[in-house]
Amino acid sequence: MKVSLFITCLSDAIYPRVGEAMVRLLAAHGVQLDFPPVQTCCGQPSYNSGYWEETRTAAKTILKAFESSDFVVSPSGSCTYMVHHYPELFKDDPYWLKLAHELEAKTYEFTQFLVQVLGITDVGAHFPYKVTYHPSCHGSRLLGVKEEPIALLSQVRGLELVPLPFAEDCCGFGGTFAVKMSDISGAMVEEKVDHIKETEAQVLVGLDMACLMNIAGNLRHRGEQVRVMHLAELLYEGVGVS
Amino acid sequence: MNPAQSTQGTVKERAGVALNNDFLRNAVKFTTERLRSGKQAASAEHGNWEEWRERGRQIRLHTIAHLDYYLNLFVDNARKNGVHVHFAPDTAAATDIVMTIARNKQAESVVKSKSMVSEELHINRALELAGIETIESDLGEYIIQLAGEGPSHIVIPAIHKNRYQIAELLSEDAGEELPPDTTILAGYVRRKLREKFLGADIGMTGCNFAIAETGSMVLFENEGNARMVTTLPKTQITLMGMERIIPSWEDLEVMATLLPRSATGQRLTMYMSGITGPKRTADGDGPEEMHIIIVDNGRSEQLGDSEFQELLNCIRCGACLNVCPVYRHIGGHSYGGTYSGPIGAVLTPALNRNVAEWDDIANASSLCGACSEACPVKIPLHDMLVYLRRRKVERGHGNRWEALGMKGFAVLMANSKRLNLALKMGRIAQKPVVHNKGITLKIGPLKGWNTYRVTSPIADHSFRENWQELSEDTRRTARPMNAETWDRMEQILRQRRASGIQGGHHE
Amino acid sequence: MSNSQSTPDWLNKLEEQSRISQQAFIDNISTRLRRPRMTEAPDHPYRGTPAFWSEFEWDSQQRIDKFTTHFQEVGGHVVRLQTMEQAAGFIADHAVQMNARYLIRQQQLELAELRLEERLPDVQISSWNSDPDEAWKARAAEADIGVVMADGAAAYTGTVMVTSAPHQGRSVSLLPTVCIVILPVDRLYTRLGELLIPMDEIGRENLPAGMHFISGPSRSSDIENDLTIGVHGPGIIYTLLVG
Numbered sequence: 001m002k003v004s005l006f007i008t009c010l011s012d013a014i015y016p017r018v019g020e021a022m023v024r025l026l027a028a029h030g031v032q033l034d035f036p037p038v039q040t041c042c043g044q045p046s047y048n049s050g051y052w053e054e055t056r057t058a059a060k061t062i063l064k065a066f067e068s069s070d071f072v073v074s075p076s077g078s079c080t081y082m083v084h085h086y087p088e089l090f091k092d093d094p095y096w097l098k099l100a101h102e103l104e105a106k107t108y109e110f111t112q113f114l115v116q117v118l119g120i121t122d123v124g125a126h127f128p129y130k131v132t133y134h135p136s137c138h139g140s141r142l143l144g145v146k147e148e149p150i151a152l153l154s155q156v157r158g159l160e161l162v163p164l165p166f167a168e169d170c171c172g173f174g175g176t177f178a179v180k181m182s183d184i185s186g187a188m189v190e191e192k193v194d195h196i197k198e199t200e201a202q203v204l205v206g207l208d209m210a211c212l213m214n215i216a217g218n219l220r221h222r223g224e225q226v227r228v229m230h231l232a233e234l235l236y237e238g239v240g241v242s
Numbered sequence: 243m244n245p246a247q248s249t250q251g252t253v254k255e256r257a258g259v260a261l262n263n264d265f266l267r268n269a270v271k272f273t274t275e276r277l278r279s280g281k282q283a284a285s286a287e288h289g290n291w292e293e294w295r296e297r298g299r300q301i302r303l304h305t306i307a308h309l310d311y312y313l314n315l316f317v318d319n320a321r322k323n324g325v326h327v328h329f330a331p332d333t334a335a336a337t338d339i340v341m342t343i344a345r346n347k348q349a350e351s352v353v354k355s356k357s358m359v360s361e362e363l364h365i366n367r368a369l370e371l372a373g374i375e376t377i378e379s380d381l382g383e384y385i386i387q388l389a390g391e392g393p394s395h396i397v398i399p400a401i402h403k404n405r406y407q408i409a410e411l412l413s414e415d416a417g418e419e420l421p422p423d424t425t426i427l428a429g430y431v432r433r434k435l436r437e438k439f440l441g442a443d444i445g446m447t448g449c450n451f452a453i454a455e456t457g458s459m460v461l462f463e464n465e466g467n468a469r470m471v472t473t474l475p476k477t478q479i480t481l482m483g484m485e486r487i488i489p490s491w492e493d494l495e496v497m498a499t500l501l502p503r504s505a506t507g508q509r510l511t512m513y514m515s516g517i518t519g520p521k522r523t524a525d526g527d528g529p530e531e532m533h534i535i536i537v538d539n540g541r542s543e544q545l546g547d548s549e550f551q552e553l554l555n556c557i558r559c560g561a562c563l564n565v566c567p568v569y570r571h572i573g574g575h576s577y578g579g580t581y582s583g584p585i586g587a588v589l590t591p592a593l594n595r596n597v598a599e600w601d602d603i604a605n606a607s608s609l610c611g612a613c614s615e616a617c618p619v620k621i622p623l624h625d626m627l628v629y630l631r632r633r634k635v636e637r638g639h640g641n642r643w644e645a646l647g648m649k650g651f652a653v654l655m656a657n658s659k660r661l662n663l664a665l666k667m668g669r670i671a672q673k674p675v676v677h678n679k680g681i682t683l684k685i686g687p688l689k690g691w692n693t694y695r696v697t698s699p700i701a702d703h704s705f706r707e708n709w710q711e712l713s714e715d716t717r718r719t720a721r722p723m724n725a726e727t728w729d730r731m732e733q734i735l736r737q738r739r740a741s742g743i744q745g746g747h748h749e
Numbered sequence: 750m751s752n753s754q755s756t757p758d759w760l761n762k763l764e765e766q767s768r769i770s771q772q773a774f775i776d777n778i779s780t781r782l783r784r785p786r787m788t789e790a791p792d793h794p795y796r797g798t799p800a801f802w803s804e805f806e807w808d809s810q811q812r813i814d815k816f817t818t819h820f821q822e823v824g825g826h827v828v829r830l831q832t833m834e835q836a837a838g839f840i841a842d843h844a845v846q847m848n849a850r851y852l853i854r855q856q857q858l859e860l861a862e863l864r865l866e867e868r869l870p871d872v873q874i875s876s877w878n879s880d881p882d883e884a885w886k887a888r889a890a891e892a893d894i895g896v897v898m899a900d901g902a903a904a905y906t907g908t909v910m911v912t913s914a915p916h917q918g919r920s921v922s923l924l925p926t927v928c929i930v931i932l933p934v935d936r937l938y939t940r941l942g943e944l945l946i947p948m949d950e951i952g953r954e955n956l957p958a959g960m961h962f963i964s965g966p967s968r969s970s971d972i973e974n975d976l977t978i979g980v981h982g983p984g985i986i987y988t989l990l991v992g
Contacts, residue, residue, distance in 0.1 A: 027719065054651060179691055183254075400971055473886075512965045528958050538777075
């Protein structure tokens with residue numbers, strides 16, 4: 001049984017601790033993740049901007065990396081969802097198309113893997129803080145990840161989950177959107193942080209480092225003390241595995 | 243001049259103006275929140291919303307896929323009902339037909355009910371140039387007509403105006419001071435428009451749906467002005483987008499379930515009117531002469547295009563506007579065309595056949611997908627925005643610097659060793675600008691981003707650099723998988739193989 | 750054509766133009782859809798509402814209760830009465846209370862039998878289209894109250910349906926300040942579809958020119974989201990549920 005880690009470029013380069021948390025957490029449940037190093041990036045940035053040829057270049061590293069995997073787990077809903085675009089990208093290339101269909105069927109976002117595949121909602125974590133949850137757009141709307149993170153959070157002892165007002169509103173990242181339409185993006189992230197402040201939560205938890213990076217950036221800019229964590233990091237810290 | 247109304251410049255520039263207009267933002271935010279929570283409540287109360295959406299989608303897909311049959315059927319039936327039907331491939335043709343009718347009827351005044359198609363055609367301007375008084379009768383449309391502006395929302399056109407601005411406009415119209423009180427202002431418009439309804443030569447309407455099997459047209463409204471416009475003047479002209487067809491009255495029930503709930507959270511609009519031909523000879527009211535002008539104006543371009551044909555499903559409810567975070571912040575005028583919000587972002591370039599010019603709009607989206615989720619007929623708007631962006635690039639209208647950047651991205655991402663090297667170099671390069679574990683530098687692409695954020699730097703060691711150590715460490719401390727979990731995973735693999743998807747590691 | 754008189758030249762020309770255009774317009778659609786012209790009705794497997802909905806029905810009392818709730822929720826008024834005699838009484842009382850000076854009703858037998866003319870000697874009562882020389886739209890416009898019979902109603906949406914005919918003016922339920930709709934209880938159905946499907950069944954030639962589905966008083970929230978009632982159509986609407 002080969003279970004592989006799809007690290008995502010963001011976690012690889014900027015937030016390696018998220019990947020580490022995933023690896024250790026899953027190891028504690030008997031899942032030894034392997035890491036095929038040829039993977040680079042799912043290709044979202046170029047795909048979303050309409051540069052599909054460039055996207056195929058990046059996507060091929062992902063398809064190659066996981067060719068022999070049984071399960072692929074990723075700490076990002078948007079990167080996992082990107083894989084669903086691969087059949088469309090390679091529709092004219094039977095070799096890559098086959099790999100694309102296979103990868104689509106075996107790739108899971110982290111909470112999907114824990115809950116749907118492993119059947120785990122209680123990892124034995126203790127995290128006595130006030131926490132609010134931001135559901136990332138691609139993960140929740142497009143991939144359909146809605147109940148899994150809530151199921152996991154509700155089993156964490158001592159954790160007080162406060163609902164985030166207008167939680168399903170986009171945080172304003174949108175990849176190149178944040179750079180190209182920076183003022184609109186800025187207005188959106190400011191609104192998101194306003195809502196987070198309303199909850200008076202100590203911790204903001206989420207499933208996608210792109211959103212969390214974006215929100216954390218504005219929180220810091222405004223001098224707010226809210227801690228921003230990926231759910232994998234929160235659970236790992238809560239389990240206290242060292 | 244209302245800054246939110248200028249159509250100069252790019253979407254980004256207009257959006258910038260809108261973002262600085264606090265009233266506009268608050269007004270749009272307040273209204274869209276009310277409308278979207280109304281929709282959520284109404285659809286939840288009704289229940290089985292997903293099944294209704296799918297039904298609506300199938301009916302519209304079916305009709306569009308057989309549009310030659312249904313449109314032809316509609317036209318033949320409408321003619322049999324006594325309606326004069328006309329065809330307008332574009333704005334010029336439609337305007338020409340309207341002006342021909344108006345001229346020959348020696349019309350001095352036209353009273354209009356809401357029609358987005360008429361906005362597309364800018365028909366009011368043509369009529370006014372010919373010296374024909376043209377009055378919008380929908381309260382919101384009347385207000386913006388006085389202001390000389392276009393609508394900023396498909397359903398609530400004057401969302402961007404506050405009561406003081408409205409009072410000022412109506413006071414000027416009335417020739418007397420009117421207080422900023424909704425009841426009084428609406429009362430004035432009611433009285434004023436009564437005279438116009440009763441005296442107008444021509445009533446001009448849009449068309450929400452046309453029933454193919456009986457040649458009828460259906461109008462949804464809350465004020466009663468569309469009923470006025472189709473009851474009192476002697477001549478009626480209806481402007482209809484060629485795709486606004488459904489096969490039967492039975493199908494209308496599905497649309498009547500989806501449209502009002504999606505638009506305003508209502509179970510049904512106060513008035514829904516089914517009009518089948520002009521008045522019967524002995525009837526005491528209703529138009530003696532009725533015209534329906536079927537408008538193409540770029541719609542048929544979407545037919546046969548597997549990526550955009552579904553655009554024609556649209557029932558113009560505005561639900562996508564109400565959930566769009568971008569629209570909420572920048573308002574309708576920033577989009578620069580007749581249609582705003584997510585539907586506008588796709589429809590405008592599609593209808594204009596000119597992807598290059600309208601690129602700006604397709605970029606004003608974070609692709610969050612809220613629009614597609616809200617759409618009662620399941621149009622995949624967020625996917626269409628990406629297709630628009632791709633077509634722009636394919637046709638060579640992409641931004642040169644961005645294209646270069648993307649090529650660089652591809653070169654980097656083609657090879658993991660190359661990526662690793664780039665990260666190492668990046669780490670060195672960022673050293674001078676990292677302070678207190680953050681980057682606040684505001685130059686180049688970081689300028690906009692760092693206006694609102696402190697950026698996280700590249701980590702000291704990437705995940706892949708740490709992998710060796712991490713992997714060995716976890717192997718040492720790992721626990722074995724329990725049998726139950728193993729069985730679950732095996733089961734999933736078996737199911738996957740059974741459904742024909744091969745691949746994976748077979749032990 | 751509805752006019753048996755000769756059509757003017759300009760209209761004939763447009764007509765000719767239109768028939769030529771029709772061919773090109775429709776052919777363009779078939780061409781773009783990349784197939785020959787479709788001339789037979791295609792199979793429409795998703796016609797109408799989902800199956801679970803078409804089976805949905807309330808009993809008589811539920812229909813009355815739900816109709817009442819829904820109609821009142823949006824600012825309409827519902828009065829439960831047993832006989833047309835009571836309806837006549839209600840209308841007369843209301844007209845007096847309102848100090849109504851003008852009342853217009855449809856030229857229907859059931860409404861004539863209310864004998865409103867006798868009950869309200871001080872009110873100018875007119876019967877739609879009863880006199881060919883009268884300016885009926887103006888009469889309706891000046892009326893304080895318009896009285897109509899509902900041809901049908903749907904409880905789920907809180908809707909009454911009125912149709913046009915020589916003796917039934919669209920203006921009667923539209924122009925006066927107050928609209929009173931008399932709805933015999935046996936015409937109250939559960940779903941809107943129960944009013945719509947018969948339209949498919951009776952056929953094109955038998956449809957009236959105007960069918961109006963009214964679900965409450967005229968309203969608008971166009972000014973700063975502030976709800977206002979009675980913008981163009983009647984701001985006050987009563988449904989008298991009789992029987």
